[in-house]
Amino acid sequence: MIELKQVTKRYGATLAVDGLSFRAPEGQIVGLLGQNGAGKTTTLNMLTGYFPPTSGQVLVNGVDMLQDPRTCKRCIGYLPEKPPLYDEMTVAAYLAFVCELKEVERKAIPAHIKEIMATCGLTEVSQRLVGHLSKGYRQRVGVAQALCGNPPVIVLDEPTVGLDPRQVVEIRELMRQLGKDHTVIFSSHLLSEIQQLCQRVIILHKGKLIREADMADLTGGGDTLRLRASIAMKEKQLLPALKGLDCVRRVKVLPTSDVNITEVELECVTGGDRGDPQTQLFRLLCALDAPLRLLVPQRDTLEEVFLRATAEDDA
Numbered sequence: 001m002i003e004l005k006q007v008t009k010r011y012g013a014t015l016a017v018d019g020l021s022f023r024a025p026e027g028q029i030v031g032l033l034g035q036n037g038a039g040k041t042t043t044l045n046m047l048t049g050y051f052p053p054t055s056g057q058v059l060v061n062g063v064d065m066l067q068d069p070r071t072c073k074r075c076i077g078y079l080p081e082k083p084p085l086y087d088e089m090t091v092a093a094y095l096a097f098v099c100e101l102k103e104v105e106r107k108a109i110p111a112h113i114k115e116i117m118a119t120c121g122l123t124e125v126s127q128r129l130v131g132h133l134s135k136g137y138r139q140r141v142g143v144a145q146a147l148c149g150n151p152p153v154i155v156l157d158e159p160t161v162g163l164d165p166r167q168v169v170e171i172r173e174l175m176r177q178l179g180k181d182h183t184v185i186f187s188s189h190l191l192s193e194i195q196q197l198c199q200r201v202i203i204l205h206k207g208k209l210i211r212e213a214d215m216a217d218l219t220g221g222g223d224t225l226r227l228r229a230s231i232a233m234k235e236k237q238l239l240p241a242l243k244g245l246d247c248v249r250r251v252k253v254l255p256t257s258d259v260n261i262t263e264v265e266l267e268c269v270t271g272g273d274r275g276d277p278q279t280q281l282f283r284l285l286c287a288l289d290a291p292l293r294l295l296v297p298q299r300d301t302l303e304e305v306f307l308r309a310t311a312e313d314d315a
Contacts, residue, residue, distance in 0.1 A: 001026040001075075001153060001183045002047060007056035009042050016042045018207040019056070024153070024200075029179040031194035032187040033306060034204035040187040041081060043204065044157050047185070048078040060153070074102075077151040081158045083142030087131025091122055091141055094130055095148060102149035112148070120144040120174060136167035143174060154178055156186035160193060172197060195302040203309055210313045211305070218305050225277055227266045228254075230294035231285060235262045241284060242266065247277040265298065 002024040009017040017039045024030045034040050045051040046058055049065050049072060058065040060072040086094055092113060099109045117123045120140045125133060130141060139159065146154055159175065160168045175197055178184055188194055194201060201218055203211040217224055231238060235253060239262075242251050247268045254263040268277035278295065285292050 001061060002185070003057075003059040004043075004047065005057040005059065007043075007046060007053045007058060009039075009046060009051065010054045016207055017046070017053075020204075020207075020209050021056075022202050022209060022212050024183055024185050026152075026183050028199045029175065029184045029186075029197050030200045030202065031198035032185065032202050032204065033189070033191070033194050033302075034187075035189060035310070037206075038204040039207040040189075040204060041157055042207075044078075044155055044185070044187055048076050048155050049073050050078070074149065075151050076153045076155055077146030077148070079142045079146045079154075079156045079159060081161065083138060084145070085130050085138060085141060087129065089130055090127050091117070091130060091133075091144075092126040094141065095144055098145045098148040104149050112150070116144050116147045119147065119177070121170070134167075136163055136170065139163060139167070139171055140174070143171070143178075147178075151182075153183045153185065156184065158188060159186055160188070160190070168193075191302045191306060201302070203306060205310050205313050208313070211309045215302075218300070218302070224249075225268045225270050226298040226300075227268060227277065227281070228263070228294070228296045228298050229266060229281070229292065230256075230261060230263045231290050231292055232260065233262055233288065233290035234260060238262050238264075238288070238290065241288060242281075245277075245280050245284060247275070247280050261293070263294075 005021050007017060007020045020043060032040050032043065042051065046053050049069050052066060060075050063071050065072045089097065095113045095116060096109055099112060104112055117126055120143055122137070122140055122144055125137055130138065133141065143156070143159065146156070156175070160171050163171060172193065175184060175186065195215065198215055200214050202209065211218065239251060242248060242264065248266055249269055250267040252265040254265060256263045270277060282292070
């Protein structure tokens with residue numbers, strides 16, 4: 001649906017985004033994750049056509065944003081970090097105004113607005129001035145304007161920033177519902193938010209892409225299994241045998257105070273013809289006469305993945 005190809009953005013001598021390439025598949029909720037200043041907002045501004053890239057391509061359904069911006073922007077609804085609201089207008093009047101800007105057929109506007117307000121939980125405040133709404137309702141209005149014209153792609157920049165806990169839950173549920181019918185791309189520095197909502201994660205650091213994966217693969221699910229094992233055998237004897245297992249992708253040695261005990265973290269591939277990694281490990285250790293003292297499946301939190309990826313990039 002949306003693809004960035006070697007996109008770079010410079011502000012004078014400052015390199016904000018550096019050779020960024022990724023795809024947002026159709027029908028998924030994709031999270032853009034990074035520290036403050038990582039380039040998330042700049043990336044979304046280029047993705048939506050608000051800023052042109054210094055170099056590279058932004059493609060929407062195969063169409064270049066710079067070559068045909070009108071066609072591309074019809075496919076995208078955008079909620080910036082600061083929603084573009086007009087405080088002196090009522091909610092219904094504001095949404096009608098946005099529909100006109102997005103060239104929705106005039107006779108279809110009333111029904112379209114009614115549907116959007118029902119989706120976003122705005123029906124009861126439709127005749128209130130936007131300037132009189134709470135922060136949570138203003139954010140809902142911001143999401144509603146992004147839905148005007150029924151674009152297949154919804155882009156949200158920090159949609160829950162500044163909200164109270166109850167409002168955060170409400171906006172998250174709204175995003176979850178939107179993900180059933182739209183491709184949703186949103187940025188956040190809240191790891192728990194992205195882990196709850198997203199099927200795919202893109203991690204930016206200092207303007208560069210450092211990780212891109214499905215959530216299940218990123219946190220140790222999918223076809224990857226991580227095992228922590230404590231084995232009564234010296235490291236020098238054990239490691240070649242572990243690395244020789246078909247299912248083992250990577251072996252990380254963990255510190256231990258006993259030279260006769262080796263503790264390792266194994267990253268294993270499941271499925272296919274390899275068989276069950278735990279069964280393979282048991283058979284190997286039996287053949288080596290190496291007692292297994294501990295075996296625990298491991299799963300990463302998104303926080304652990306993020307901190308490890310950014311630390312490795314810094315190193």
